[in-house]
Structure formats: C-alpha cells, structure tokens
Amino acid sequence: MIRRRWDEELGISTLTPIRGIGERLAAWHAAGGARVDFVNCDVTDFPALLELFARVQPETIVHFGQQRSAPFSMIDRDRAALTLINNTLGNLNVLWAMREIVPDAHLVKLGTMGEYGTPNIEVEEGFITIEHKGRRDRLPFPKSPNSFYHLTKVADSDQIYFACRAWDLRATDLNQGVVYGLETDDTPADTALVNRFDYDGVYGTVLNRFCVEAALGYPLTVYGVGGQTRAFLNIKDTVRCIALAVEAAAVPGEFRVFNQFTEIFSVLELAKRVQHVAAAAGRAVTIDHLENPRVERETHYYSSVNTQLLSLGLEPHLLDDAAIGGLIEAADANQERIDRAQIAPTVQWSDPSRAMARGVRLNLRASGGAGVTAR
Amino acid sequence: MIRRRWDEELGISTLTPIRGIGERLAAWHAAGGARVDFVNCDVTDFPALLELFARVQPETIVHFGQQRSAPFSMIDRDRAALTLINNTLGNLNVLWAMREIVPDAHLVKLGTMGEYGTPNIEVEEGFITIEHKGRRDRLPFPKSPNSFYHLTKVADSDQIYFACRAWDLRATDLNQGVVYGLETDDTPADTALVNRFDYDGVYGTVLNRFCVEAALGYPLTVYGVGGQTRAFLNIKDTVRCIALAVEAAAVPGEFRVFNQFTEIFSVLELAKRVQHVAAAAGRAVTIDHLENPRVERETHYYSSVNTQLLSLGLEPHLLDDAAIGGLIEAADANQERIDRAQIAPTVQWSDPSRAMARGVRLNLRASGGAGVTAR
Numbered sequence: 001m002i003r004r005r006w007d008e009e010l011g012i013s014t015l016t017p018i019r020g021i022g023e024r025l026a027a028w029h030a031a032g033g034a035r036v037d038f039v040n041c042d043v044t045d046f047p048a049l050l051e052l053f054a055r056v057q058p059e060t061i062v063h064f065g066q067q068r069s070a071p072f073s074m075i076d077r078d079r080a081a082l083t084l085i086n087n088t089l090g091n092l093n094v095l096w097a098m099r100e101i102v103p104d105a106h107l108v109k110l111g112t113m114g115e116y117g118t119p120n121i122e123v124e125e126g127f128i129t130i131e132h133k134g135r136r137d138r139l140p141f142p143k144s145p146n147s148f149y150h151l152t153k154v155a156d157s158d159q160i161y162f163a164c165r166a167w168d169l170r171a172t173d174l175n176q177g178v179v180y181g182l183e184t185d186d187t188p189a190d191t192a193l194v195n196r197f198d199y200d201g202v203y204g205t206v207l208n209r210f211c212v213e214a215a216l217g218y219p220l221t222v223y224g225v226g227g228q229t230r231a232f233l234n235i236k237d238t239v240r241c242i243a244l245a246v247e248a249a250a251v252p253g254e255f256r257v258f259n260q261f262t263e264i265f266s267v268l269e270l271a272k273r274v275q276h277v278a279a280a281a282g283r284a285v286t287i288d289h290l291e292n293p294r295v296e297r298e299t300h301y302y303s304s305v306n307t308q309l310l311s312l313g314l315e316p317h318l319l320d321d322a323a324i325g326g327l328i329e330a331a332d333a334n335q336e337r338i339d340r341a342q343i344a345p346t347v348q349w350s351d352p353s354r355a356m357a358r359g360v361r362l363n364l365r366a367s368g369g370a371g372v373t374a375r
Numbered sequence: 376m377i378r379r380r381w382d383e384e385l386g387i388s389t390l391t392p393i394r395g396i397g398e399r400l401a402a403w404h405a406a407g408g409a410r411v412d413f414v415n416c417d418v419t420d421f422p423a424l425l426e427l428f429a430r431v432q433p434e435t436i437v438h439f440g441q442q443r444s445a446p447f448s449m450i451d452r453d454r455a456a457l458t459l460i461n462n463t464l465g466n467l468n469v470l471w472a473m474r475e476i477v478p479d480a481h482l483v484k485l486g487t488m489g490e491y492g493t494p495n496i497e498v499e500e501g502f503i504t505i506e507h508k509g510r511r512d513r514l515p516f517p518k519s520p521n522s523f524y525h526l527t528k529v530a531d532s533d534q535i536y537f538a539c540r541a542w543d544l545r546a547t548d549l550n551q552g553v554v555y556g557l558e559t560d561d562t563p564a565d566t567a568l569v570n571r572f573d574y575d576g577v578y579g580t581v582l583n584r585f586c587v588e589a590a591l592g593y594p595l596t597v598y599g600v601g602g603q604t605r606a607f608l609n610i611k612d613t614v615r616c617i618a619l620a621v622e623a624a625a626v627p628g629e630f631r632v633f634n635q636f637t638e639i640f641s642v643l644e645l646a647k648r649v650q651h652v653a654a655a656a657g658r659a660v661t662i663d664h665l666e667n668p669r670v671e672r673e674t675h676y677y678s679s680v681n682t683q684l685l686s687l688g689l690e691p692h693l694l695d696d697a698a699i700g701g702l703i704e705a706a707d708a709n710q711e712r713i714d715r716a717q718i719a720p721t722v723q724w725s726d727p728s729r730a731m732a733r734g735v736r737l738n739l740r741a742s743g744g745a746g747v748t749a750r
Contacts, residue, residue, distance in 0.1 A: 046452055077421055077471035084467060088530070089459055092523070096452035103726070120512035121505060130496060130505055130517070135676070137495035142505070142514035143533070144540075148467070151537060155463070155530040158518070162526060165519075166670040166724050295541040301510070349541050351478070 001040070002086075006072070007203075012342050015197035015212065015334045016182065027192035043090035046097065053101040060246050062108045063094055066152075070114070071202045071293075071347040073149035080148040087152035088159070095163045106249040107160065107171040108242060113231045113261060113304065115154045115175060117144030118297055123304035126157075126173065126257020146296055147349070157257070164255035171254075172245040176238065177231030177261030180207040181323060182330055184239050195235065197330060200342035201293075207232070207270055211324065212338060214278040214285050215331035223345065224292035226268030227299035231261030231306070234317040244312040259306040262316035277324040293345040376415070377461075381447070382578075387717050390572035390587065390709045391557065402567035418465035421472065428476040435621050437483045438469055441527075445489070446577045446668075446722040448524035455523040462527035463534070470538045481624040482535065482546040483617060488606045488636060488679065490529045490550060492519030493672055498679035501532075501548065501632020521671055522724070532632070539630035546629075547620040551613065552606030552636030555582040556698060557705055559614050570610065572705060575717035576668075582607070582645055586699065587713060589653040589660050590706035598720065599667035601643030602674035606636030606681070609692040619687040634681040637691035652699040668720040 043065045066087045073083040187193040198204045199212040418440045441462045448458040562568040573579045574587040
C-alpha cells in the first residue's frame with residue numbers, strides 16, 4: 001500500500017480511482033470471491049515476516065511486494081536506494097524466512113523481461129546453453145538491466161537461484177513483459193475491484209499513455225525513434241500465468257524461469273495501432289517523437305522464447321482493436337481525473353550534457369562496432 | 376574499521392596484531408611514505424560521501440569499503456542483510472556521488488573471481504561473445520555466485536556497468552582471486568604496517584589456514600574432496616594490479632573487467648604443497664578431509680583468462696616454497712595468538728538434513744546430467 005504514499009509525494013494518481021484495501025476486500029467477498037485474508041506486513045521487517053510465515057505456514061508464496069517503476073528508481077539517489085532496500089533486502093528476507101520457517105514452500109516471484117535488456121541474440125527462459133572454445137555449459141542468461149529498478153530484479157533473481165541451489169528451496173521467477181489492460185475476469189463484478197490505470201511519466205506504461213493521449217486528442221508521444229521493442233501481455237494473462245505457475249509447482253531445489261508475455265511490439269508499432277483505432281472512432285491524433293528521457297537503444301534486434309507458460313496451458317488474449325478501444329474509452333470516461341502535466345516524461349536517465357558522447361557510442365554499438373568500450 | 380567490531384562480535388582476531396589507524400599512518404609517514412589523509416566516512420552515509428567527494432574532488436576512487444567474507448554473509452539473515460546494505464547500497468552511493476560530484480573520476484572497484492562460480496567453460500574477463508541460433512553478441516559473462524557475499528559483488532558489478540552505460544562514468548572492476556601472503560614491498564619498513572593474517576573459519580582463506588595448521592602440527596583440513604579449484608595471487612601482486620588499473624585508466628563510458636589472479640590451484644594441491652614445505656622444515660603433517668560446510672561442486676572444470684593485467688605489465692610473484700615457508704614461520708612466530716577453536720569451519724551453508732537430495736543433484740550435475748532442475 002506504500003504506492004499511495006509515493007503517488008502523493010510525486011503528485012500523481014491512477015486514472016481509475018482505487019478504493020481502500022478494506023473496501024476492496026469487502027467488495028470481493030460480497031461478489032462471492034474465495035476467502036482472502038489481509039495482514040499489513042512490510043517485507044523489509046524480517047521479524048514480522050517470520051511471525052507471519054510461522055502463523056500462516058504457506059504452501060505457496062506469491063511475492064509481489066516490490067517497487068516496480070524504472071523511472072521512479074532513476075529520480076534521485078534516495079529513490080534508487082529505496083528501490084534497492086524495498087526490493088532486494090525484501091527479497092533476501094523472504095528467502096531467509098522461507099529457509100527458517102517453510103523451506104518446502106513454493107516461491108512465485110515477479111521478475112521482468114527488462115532484466116535481459118536487448119541482446120542481439122534470442123532471449124531464452126532464464127538459462128542458455130553456451131558453446132565456448134570447444135566446451136559447453138547451461139548458464140544463467142546474461143543480463144543487462146537498464147535502470148536501478150531493473151538492477152534490483154536481476155539481484156533478486158540471482159538470490160533466488162542461489163537459495164534454490166544452496167537451501168533446496170523451490171521457486172518460479174516470472175519474467176513479465178509490459179502489462180496492458182484494466183479488467184480481469186473478476187474485476188467487472190464491482191467497481192471497487194477495478195485495477196490501476198497509470199499514465200504518468202513515472203508509473204505509466206506506454207500503451208496506457210498512448211490511450212490517454214488519444215482520449216484527449218493529444219499527439220501520441222513516442223520516445224525517440226520508437227524502435228524500442230518490448231514484450232507485452234494482457235492483464236488477464238498475467239493472472240492466468242500466476243495461477244499456472246502455482247498449480248504446476250517447481251520441485252525442491254528447482255529454480256524455474258518463465259518468460260511471461262504473449263506478443264512483441266515496437267513502441268512505434270503500438271502508436272500506429274492506437275492511432276488507427278482512435279481514427280476509426282473519430283479521434284484523429286498525430287504521432288510526436290520526443291527526445292528520449294531514457295538511455296537505451298532505439299533500434300535493435302529483439303526476439304524471445306516464451307514457450308513454458310504456453311505449454312502449461314496459457315491461452316493468450318492478443319492485443320486487438322477492441323482492447324485498445326476499451327482503454328481509450330476508459331481514459332475518456334475518466335477525463336476529469338487526467339492531470340495533463342503528468343503525461344510528459346519527468347525523469348531523465350542522464351544529464352543531457354553528457355549525452356552527446358554516449359549517443360555516438362550507442363550508435364556505434366547499434367551498427368555492430370564494439371569500439372574500445374564495453375557496450 | 377568496522378572489521379574490528381565484527382571480529383569482537385565473532386570472537387576472532389587476525390594472527391598478526393593490527394595497530395590503530397592513527398599509529399599505522401604515523402608509521403607510514405615516518406617511513407617516508409607518500410601523503411595519506413584519513414577521513415572516517417561510512418559509504419552507507421550518502422550525505423557524508425557527497426561532502427567528502429566535493430571537498431577532495433578525486434580523480435580516482437579505489438573502492439574497498441566492503442564486507443568481504445562469504446561465510447560471514449551466511450551466518451544468519453542479519454549478517455546477509457548487513458552485507459547487502461554495506462556492499463551494494465554503499466556501491467550505489469558511490470555511483471550516485473560520482474554522478475553528482477565527480478562524473479569524470481575513474482572508479483576502481485574490487486570484485487571477486489567468485490562472482491563467476493565454476494562454469495564448465497573458460498571464464499573470460501567480464502564479457503563473452505556468444506553465438507546463438509545464428510546470431511552473436513558480446514554480453515556480460517554469466518555469473519553463478521555461491522553466497523550472499525558473492526551475490527553483492529555481482530550486484531555491484533551490474534550497477535557499475537549500468538552507470539557507465541547510462542551516465543558515462545568510467546570504471547575498472549577487478550575480479551580478484553584468493554589473496555595469500557603477508558608482506559608487500561612497503562610493509563617491512565615498520566611492524567605497525569603489517570597486514571592481517573586471518574586463519575579463522577569466517578575470514579580465513581585456505582592457504583592461511585593450512586599454514587597455521589602446519590605451524591601447530593595439526594592435520595591440514597580440506598573441505599570435502601578438495602577438488603575445488605580457484606584462482607590465487609600474492610598480496611604483492613594485488614597492490615601492483617591496483618596501481619596498474621589506476622595508471623592506465625578506463626575512458627569515459629568504459630566498464631573494464633580485469634580478472635586479477637596469477638595462478639590456479641585446487642584446494643587439495645595447496646594442501647599437498649604446504650605438507651611438502653612443512654615436511655622439509657621438519658614438520659610432518661597429515662591431510663584430513665572434513666565434511667564441506669559450503670554448498671559447492673568439489674570436482675569440476677576450471678579455467679580462466681587473465682591477460683589484461685599481464686598486458687599492462689604485471690609481473691607475477693608465483694607461489695613458491697619460500698612464500699609458503701614464510702607463512703608457516705609467520706604463524707609459528709605468532710603461536711601464542713592462535714585460537715585453536717577458530718580454525719574449524721563454524722558456518723554451515725545449509726541445513727544438513729536437506730543436504731542428501733542436493734548431493735544427488737550436484738553429482739548429477741558434475742557428471743553432465745542436467746536433469747529437470749536448473750543446476
């Protein structure tokens with residue numbers, strides 16, 4: 001629930017009004033949902049976590065208690081430090097508490113496809129068999145995280161893999177793509193169950209932003225060239241993937257990594273999809289290319305394996321015009337809640353005065369020249 | 376200086392008496408050493424670090440302010456958490472302080488060869504070119520750290536690499552092997568300049584332990600089979616490597632990784648070397664195989680590249696009988712300071728009751744069968 005405090009500090013809020021946890025749980029139970037208990041326990045508080053595990057004796061732990069925004073972690077040192085402590089110290093606590101109280105429980109942890117960065121080879125699910133100088137091994141897939149937030153997710157994954165090797169814990173690391181969509185199968189039962197719709201420069205994700213811009217008749221704001229290519233999934237599939245991971249649990253000592261996404265798009269492709277759907281609904285919008293606030297490659301190869309969740313039975317909800325139209329309508333319905341000042345990027349990855357030399361090197365890298373630097 | 380407090384808490388101490396920092400600096404200056412200023416500043420205190428960098432305006436930052444023991448980080452959750460905060464939050468602070476105050480300074484950071492684990496392919500210096508499904512890229516070498524301490528070193532390296540990409544900082548990551556030896560070229564000038572000689576189960580390293588055991592006439596205690604193979608270097612070479620990295624600095628945006636070691640030995644080889652040298656000096660000792668307190672492969676392939684420091688001019692001091700004999704004599708000379716209760720391993724990586732299933736899997740892995748688990 002700390003998100004509410006951070007939103008206040010940053011002066012941002014979700015487009016959809018989110019009720020208090022008590023009201024949401026009451027609505028859930030009134031709608032006939034299975035029993036959900038709530039305990040207010042901070043994962044960075046180790047004694048509280050031990051006490052909770054001892055009392056509940058969980059068979060499965062789905063760990064979502066993390067700061068999840070890359071721009072938030074790049075605002076300043078204090079937010080980077082908060083992200084490290086909350087995420088990676090919290091993750092360390094979960095592992096030690098499992099070791100001490102429930103070593104046979106199954107940990108399901110949310111990671112991100114962003115851990116891998118954008119390598120020039122196909123991304124595998126967590127591990128890759130490398131042939132090198134006539135020998136071979138299956139090793140963790142090399143990662144190049146591009147924010148302090150992404151760095152914490154890589155550190156978490158490394159910790160969990162170690163705990164599985166050393167302590168015979170069992171875990172599933174879900175490397176999730178960018179989530180879009182507002183409703184799951186359960187949320188329409190009550191307006192109090194609605195999900196967040198973040199569109200701001202810190203917590204908003206790209207498809208949400210485009211749909212809010214389309215609802216306002218604003219230009220769709222692509223960062224840089226827009227060739228940044230990422231993995232996506234519908235929030236309905238997020239929920240299903242977690243259920244699949246829980247139902248077909250890892251075995252003791254096993255560290256599984258599932259790449260949790262259903263489709264791959266470039267940012268510019270998404271902008272064009274939104275533009276097309278908006279136009280069909282009588283909302284003509286243009287596409288603007290803003291200076292990229294992030295340090296990242298804007299054109300690059302991208303491909304990734306995602307077979308494990310599909311083989312467990314995931315049936316993808318692909319991004320169609322109806323899904324995009326629904327998001328634009330949701331934004332339109334909440335027009336009076338849109339803070340227009342929050343749409344533009346507010347966090348710069350780097351001091352612009354140092355960007356020129358870097359731009360030269362990133363371009364070298366994109367064109368295949370490694371140069372003398374470790375890019 | 377926090378090591379002194381940890382030593383007290385654990386009831387351990389270095390075999391060689393280490394004087395207070397004031398006395399050591401006075402001895403250094405009396406011996407004609409170049410000016411060294413001392414400021415008591417904790418790297419986890421970000422405002423103090425900012426103030427220090429602003430006042431000193433360093434051209435080079437050699438960052439050694441870390442908890443450096445794997446067993447210490449495995450004692451309990453609190454020591455694991457302390458290691459994470461001290462090392463990785465401290466490292467994050469150094470990077471943000473560099474960004475804000477001295478973005479053109481060169482960071483020289485001590486890493487460890489232990490970050491790589493023991494892959495079945497040759498370890499490269501930080502990066503590896505991977506050919507995969509008809510494509511190729513040069514990516515960070517995959518790492519499999521085997522303790523919470525090693526996990527922090529991997530996280531630090533990832534942070535530094537990111538800061539070089541995003542902020543155009545420049546850095547050299549020195550992945551150091553296991554250090555042995557007591558004296559550098561400078562320390563003989565005054566007994567107050569002597570280095571630590573740790574032989575205990577938490578901070579002691581393997582060659583030190585064998586030499587202390589030989590001095591006492593105790594059996595040399597090999598953990599498990601003793602096929603664990605590691606990279607080593609003399610402390611004289613440690614000092615030289617840091618100087619070489621500082622003199623031939625990285626360029627802006629560059630993240631260099633040097634594998635800082637000169638030789639590779641298995642634990643059993645080292646035991647036999649010490650046994651041989653001790654016997655020649657009239658000290659007959661046997662070799663004992665203890666149950667391994669760590670979770671690690673005891674027989675495995677190991678090879679690593681270490682050409683970059685050699686090409687910068689490193690002239691290795693190889694491990695010879697004289698070096699081993701000197702350590703045994705140093706232990707002998709400090710016999711009255713040896714706490715015999717501290718020699719045996721005191722920290723277990725894992726609950727022994729969970730070890731049997733793991734042993735089966737580790738053996739599967741060593742024999743090339745990957746099984747269903749991610750080992």
